[in-house]
Structures are given as structure tokens and as C-alpha cells.
Amino acid sequence: MSLIPRPASFASAANPSPTETAASPEASPLSGSHPVAANAGGANTSGGASTPLKIETRRMNFFYGSHQALFDINLRIPERAVTALIGPSGCGKSTYLRALNRMNDIIEGTRHTGDVLLDSHDIYAPNIDVVALRKRVGMVFQKSTPFPKSIFENVAYGMRIAGIRNRTFIQETVERCLQQSALWNEVKDRLKDSAMALSGGQQQRLCIARALATNPEVLLMDEPASALDPASTARIEDLIIELKQNYTIVIVTHNMQQAARISEFTAFFCQGRLVEVGLTKQLFFKPREKETEDYITGRFG
Amino acid sequence: MSETPTPRRPLSPLPEKPPIPTTSPTTFVGGGLVEESFDLALARRHRNGRIFEWVCWLATWGSVLILGVLIAAMAWQAFGWLTPKFLVSMPKRNPAEAGILPGIVGTFWLILLTAILSVPLGVGAAIYLEEYAKPTLLTRFIQLNIANLAGVPSIVYGILGFTAFVRMFGLARSEYLISFGIGTFQLTLPFGRTVISGALTLALLSLPVVIIASQEALRSVPPSLRHASLALGATKWQTIRYQIIPSALPGMMTGVILAMSRAIGETAPLVAIGAATYITFTPGRIGSLSEVVTRPDKLAQVPFDSFTTIPMQIYGWINEAKPDFQHVAAAAILVLLAILLISNGLAIYIRQHFQKKIRW
Numbered sequence: 001m002s003l004i005p006r007p008a009s010f011a012s013a014a015n016p017s018p019t020e021t022a023a024s025p026e027a028s029p030l031s032g033s034h035p036v037a038a039n040a041g042g043a044n045t046s047g048g049a050s051t052p053l054k055i056e057t058r059r060m061n062f063f064y065g066s067h068q069a070l071f072d073i074n075l076r077i078p079e080r081a082v083t084a085l086i087g088p089s090g091c092g093k094s095t096y097l098r099a100l101n102r103m104n105d106i107i108e109g110t111r112h113t114g115d116v117l118l119d120s121h122d123i124y125a126p127n128i129d130v131v132a133l134r135k136r137v138g139m140v141f142q143k144s145t146p147f148p149k150s151i152f153e154n155v156a157y158g159m160r161i162a163g164i165r166n167r168t169f170i171q172e173t174v175e176r177c178l179q180q181s182a183l184w185n186e187v188k189d190r191l192k193d194s195a196m197a198l199s200g201g202q203q204q205r206l207c208i209a210r211a212l213a214t215n216p217e218v219l220l221m222d223e224p225a226s227a228l229d230p231a232s233t234a235r236i237e238d239l240i241i242e243l244k245q246n247y248t249i250v251i252v253t254h255n256m257q258q259a260a261r262i263s264e265f266t267a268f269f270c271q272g273r274l275v276e277v278g279l280t281k282q283l284f285f286k287p288r289e290k291e292t293e294d295y296i297t298g299r300f301g
Numbered sequence: 302m303s304e305t306p307t308p309r310r311p312l313s314p315l316p317e318k319p320p321i322p323t324t325s326p327t328t329f330v331g332g333g334l335v336e337e338s339f340d341l342a343l344a345r346r347h348r349n350g351r352i353f354e355w356v357c358w359l360a361t362w363g364s365v366l367i368l369g370v371l372i373a374a375m376a377w378q379a380f381g382w383l384t385p386k387f388l389v390s391m392p393k394r395n396p397a398e399a400g401i402l403p404g405i406v407g408t409f410w411l412i413l414l415t416a417i418l419s420v421p422l423g424v425g426a427a428i429y430l431e432e433y434a435k436p437t438l439l440t441r442f443i444q445l446n447i448a449n450l451a452g453v454p455s456i457v458y459g460i461l462g463f464t465a466f467v468r469m470f471g472l473a474r475s476e477y478l479i480s481f482g483i484g485t486f487q488l489t490l491p492f493g494r495t496v497i498s499g500a501l502t503l504a505l506l507s508l509p510v511v512i513i514a515s516q517e518a519l520r521s522v523p524p525s526l527r528h529a530s531l532a533l534g535a536t537k538w539q540t541i542r543y544q545i546i547p548s549a550l551p552g553m554m555t556g557v558i559l560a561m562s563r564a565i566g567e568t569a570p571l572v573a574i575g576a577a578t579y580i581t582f583t584p585g586r587i588g589s590l591s592e593v594v595t596r597p598d599k600l601a602q603v604p605f606d607s608f609t610t611i612p613m614q615i616y617g618w619i620n621e622a623k624p625d626f627q628h629v630a631a632a633a634i635l636v637l638l639a640i641l642l643i644s645n646g647l648a649i650y651i652r653q654h655f656q657k658k659i660r661w
């Protein structure tokens with residue numbers, strides 16, 4: 001279809017019913033064949049060179065103790081693109097995001113089954129160094145958590161712990177990251193002040209700057225604009241669009257318009273399950289699943 | 302009101318609020334009971350708040366008053382006895398000539414050694430238990446025992462110290478088990494009634510308090526802080542070093558200050574290990590401050606010398622027959638209180654310095 005310029009390299013929902021696939025054969029090249037089969041070929045065969053695969057989860061289940069938060073998630077996240085995760089509150093978006101840089105490991109009593117692959121390597125393999133992984137896969141948390149240090153030191157922290165000592169490099173990077181996160185003009189005269197004195201929205205942008213400063217390959221963003229005014233939100237969205245030239249971005253958002261504006265791909269989660277995933281345009285304008293449609297149009301629940 | 306500005310408004314209780322006109326009294330129905338009107342309940346809620354404030358006020362100033370009376374009584378007794386000479390003299394049989402110097406110096410060395418021994422151990426144990434140890438049955442058991450140890454009477458520690466450090470379980474048949482010297486430095490085992498025995502005993506006594514307070518301080522560091530640090534690619538050690546310890550440090554120091562203040566005043570365990578009450582030299586026989594520089598070898602002997610402390614001297618003087626020694630004891634109590642005040646003030650000042658470094 002002309003609507004979809006390039007065939008997707010992502011997985012579809014776990015088990016889309018074959019009948020539905022058959023019912024809309026013209027929906028996309030993806031649904032022409034069985035989705036799982038189409039994805040089995042891998043990114044390069046299905047999508048050409050345009051969207052190689054960065055992250056893939058295969059049959060992933062996730063448990064907090066005995067409570068299962070994620071069920072059989074098969075998802076492929078393409079490189080240098082924005083993938084949005086949407087879904088009702090408590091459906092497991094943050095849990096999924098944290099699984100991608102193993103931040104869930106910190107939570108006592110959690111476990112998972114299935115594979116999480118980064119550049120085709122299992123990130124839960126025993127030979128993987130979690131510290132190195134988290135340097136490659138940066139994260140902006142849902143709740144902004146500045147360190148009780150100065151604004152400058154907050155942004156410089158990632159570089160300092162990585163062993164970077166070059167002062168001019170650190171200074172330049174701090175300025176660049178603060179500019180990218182649309183915070184520079186507000187804080188450039190008070191870099192030595194406590195980051196705790198910033199407003200909620202400023203703190204959120206500071207956390208984005210902090211994550212950028214370590215120069216990760218993948219950026220996981222959990223509702224990075226939830227406390228921002230429209231102008232700052234627009235700046236952050238511009239930033240994300242700019243960043244996707246070089247970074248792979250996974251963003252959780254409750255804002256449908258935002259997902260539509262900035263993401264190429266959207267995954268819809270509901271109650272721990274991946275209901276549907278597809279090109280953002282397709283998912284928003286021609287959702288395959290009834291649940292997706294209900295959620296997007298606000299008729300959910 | 303006229304245009305003339307009122308120069309000063311008289312301090313008065315809150316002006317009577319005009320009653321809110323209630324055409325129909327607000328009533329809430331809950332659980333089948335008709336409750337009082339909102340206004341009535343509000344008045345009572347405010348009154349409860351004021352009562353609570355009063356109780357707290359009373360608690361604070363009540364304790365200040367008791368302390369004040371105590372200090373005043375001591376000052377009355379010590380008047381004329383607390384002289385500069387008292388501070389720099391050795392104890393004498395004659396109360397008029399008695400001094401507290403060995404006690405002051407002994408307390409200083411004892412607490413210094415106690416802090417050196419107990420703070421790293423206590424903080425280290427707290428960090429291990431909070432940050433590294435898996436919550437197994439064993440760690441829970443250890444945790445429970447630490448809490449219990451904090452409540453053990455100090456005399457019990459004294460008996461333990463006597464057995465373990467002073468006598469070393471009676472291993473020595475003759476006077477010394479081991480005794481060797483390098484130059485003027487002499488190490489003898491068992492330690493006997495020396496500064497090091499006292500410091501080890503007090504360190505054991507302070508350890509549970511230091512551990513528990515440090516754990517509490519570590520626990521109060523928001524978990525989001527460590528998550529944020531780890532997510533930026535910090536190692537566990539870096540996270541502890543650069544985020545958790547700086548945030549927990551003021552709380553840890555509070556615990557250390559409290560533990561050391563308590564150790565300064567401890568008497569019972571020192572009585573149990575047999576520390577001297579009457580001694581006419583300072584540990585290491587250091588006669589003056591300048592000797593610390595000119596005879597540094599004497600410093601090495603400090604831990605292995607006999608000692609007394611201010612509380613021990615007070616204890617000794619109170620038991621003296623001559624009534625004038627009661628005045629000497631009162632003077633010594635004032636000195637002890639002053640030292641406590643100064644060292645606490647200093648410690649709190651240092652803590653504030655660290656607190657300022659964290660930019661909450």
C-alpha cells in the first residue's frame with residue numbers, strides 16, 4: 001500500500017487471529033502473510049536496509065513475585081526510529097521498558113522468561129555486563145529524579161562515572177545536552193544551583209539531558225513530557241525527532257497526538273499483553289484490533 | 302477606620318470570627334449516625350491541634366527546665382572549686398588541690414580510639430547489610446541480634462571487655478602472655494586495664510547503635526536515587542560512593558554523635574574492666590602538649606597505658622569520705638557537661654557542613 005512507505009520490521013502482536021488477518025488482506029504488506037512468519041525472516045529481509053532491527057523481545061513473560069505483569073511479548077524495535085508504547089495505566093509499559101536495560105533486576109523478586117535481544121545478543125546472558133548495557137541503553141524515568149547535586153553535576157554525572165576527566169569536554173557536553181533538552185536558557189546562569197530547586201518540568205528536562213550526556217545508543221523514555229507545558233513538550237518532541245537520526249528511541253506516552261506526531265511505530269499494550277503493533281499511521285487510522293480502536297478513540301473500558 | 306496608620310497592633314488572640322450564618326446546620330450522615338455540624342467539628346479539630354502543640358511545648362521546655370535545675374545545682378556546689386588549676390592538676394588526697402587532668406586526657410584518648418574502632422566497623426556493617434546482603438534468614442537473624450545488642454546493659458559489655466580484652470580469657474598463667482618491645486614501644490597481651498581495653502569495650506557497646514542509625518540513614522535514601530544512578534551506567538560501588546553515602550552521611554553522623562556522647566559518659570563498663578579512679582599521670586605519660594611533637598614515640602604507648610576518665614574520677618570522688626570531695630565531683634560534672642556540649646556542637650557543625658554539600 002502506498003500508505004506504508006516501507007515494510008515494517010517489527011513484530012506484530014503475539015497471536016493475532018488469523019481470521020482478522022484474512023479479513024483485511026489489503027491492510028498492509030505485513031498482514032499479507034502470517035505476521036509471525038513475516039517477522040521470522042528478520043529485519044533485513046523484510047525491510048531492506050531502511051530499518052534494521054535494534055531490540056527484539058521473544059515470548060517474554062515478566063513476573064513481580066507471583067504477579068505476572070507481561071504476557072508473551074514478541075516485539076521488534078527498529079534502529080534509528082521512534083517506537084511509541086501506548087496503553088492504559090498499569091498495563092505494563094514501564095515494566096517492559098525497564099526490561100530493556102535490566103532496571104527490573106534491581107527490584108527484589110522479579111523474574112522473566114523468554115529472550116530480550118539487543119543487536120541480536122541476549123542482554124540477560126551471563127556474559128553481559130549490566131553496567132555496559134545501561135551505558136548503551138539510557139533511560140529517562142517516569143518520575144523525574146534529579147540527584148541532590150548542582151544542575152551541572154547532574155548532567156556531568158554519567159560522564160564522570162564513566163571515567164571522563166576532560167573538563168572542557170564535560171563542559172561542552174553539559175551545555176549541548178541542556179540545549180538539546182530545551183533547558184539551557186533557563187539554567188545557564190545557575191548551573192551551580194541545586195537541581196532540586198528546579199520546577200517539575202525543568203527537572204524532567206534535566207533528566208533527559210542527563211540521559212543524553214552518556215551518549216547511549218538506545219534511549220528509553222517513560223512519559224518524558226508528562227509534566228511539561230506545550231512549548232517545552234514541542235521542544236522535547238523536536239529533540240526526539242532530531243535524535244532519531246542517531247538513536248533508537250522507545251517512548252511511553254499517554255498522549256495519542258504525541259505518539260502520532262513523533263513515532264514511526266506504535267505498540268499498544270493492554271493488561272500485560274501486546275495487543276497490536278504496527279506503523280503508527282496504520283495503528284491509528286486502521287487498527288486491526290477492536291481493543292486498539294476503542295482505546296485510541298477514547299472508548300476504552 | 303481613619304487614615305491614621307495604627308502604629309502598633311496589640312498582640313491579641315485570634316479575633317473572634319463572626320459566626321458563619323447557618324441557615325441550616327451542615328450535617329453529615331455517616332454510618333447511620335448524624336454527626337455534629339462541620340463548624341462545631343472544625344472548632345474541636347483546631348482545639349485538638351492547639352492542645353497537641355501545648356503538650357509538645359511542655360515536653361520540650363520541661364526537659365530544658367530539669368536540665369537547667371541540674372546544672373544550677375551543680376554550679377552552686379562547684380562554685381569556687383571549678384578553677385583553671387582544677388583542669389590542669391593531677392588528683393590529690395587533698396580536695397583543695399585535686400585536679401581532673403588525667404580524666405580529661407584519658408577521656409579524649411578513649412573516645413578517639415573508640416571512634417576509630419567503631420565507626421568504620423559500624424558504617425561498614427550497615428552498608429553491607431543494607432546494600433549488599435541478600436535478605437536471607439541469616440541476615441535477618443543478624444539484624445535481630447544487633448537490635449538486641451543495642452539494648453544490653455552496658456555493665457554486661459564491661460564484663461565481656463574484662464574477660465576478652467583485660468584478661469584475654471585467662472590465657473596467661475603468668476602476668477603476660479606475650480610481651481615484646483620495639484624500641485620504646487611495648488606490646489603486651491593480655492591488654493590489662495589499659496586504654497585499648499576500654500576503647501575496645503566501648504566500641505563494642507557503641508557498635509549496635511552506630512550500625513542501626515547508619516542503616517536507618519541508608520534506608521531513608523530514596524530508591525529512585527540509586528535507580529537513576531544505575532540507569533546512567535554507574536556500578537553499584539559508584540552508586541553507593543557518589544549517591545547513597547553522601548545522602549546518608551548526615552544521618553549516619555547523627556548516630557555516631559549520639560553513640561560517642563553516650564560513650565563519653567559511660568562509667569559502668571569502665572568500672573567493670575577495672576579502669577583506675579585515681580591515677581597521677583596521663584596515658585603514655587605525655588606531660589605536655591609540646592611532648593606530642595618532641596616525643597612522638599610516647600603516642601604509640603598511649604593505647605597500652607593505664608587510664609582514667611572524667612566519669613571514673615567523678616565516681617571516685619563521690620565515694621570519698623571527705624565532704625569537700627563532693628564539691629570536686631560537682632566541678633568535674635560541669636567539666637564533663639561542657640566537654641559533651643563542645644564535642645556535640647563541633648560534630649553537629651561538621652554534619653551541617655556535609656549536609657550543605659548535598660543540594661536537596
Ligand SMILES: Nc1ncnc2c1ncn2[C@@H]1O[C@H](COP(=O)(O)OP(=O)(O)OP(=O)(O)O)[C@@H](O)[C@H]1O
Pocket residue numbers: 064067069087088089090091092093094095096107142
Ligand atoms: N515494583 C513493583 N512491584 C510489584 N508490582 C509492580 C511493580 N511495578 C509495577 N507493578 C505492577 O505491574 C503492572 C504494570 O505496571 P507498570 O508500571 O509497568 O504500568 P504502566 O503501564 O507503566 O502504567 P502507567 O501508565 O500508569 O505508568 C501493574 O499491575 C503494577 O501494579
Ligand SMILES: [Mg+2]
Pocket residue numbers: 093094095142222
Ligand atoms: Mg509507567
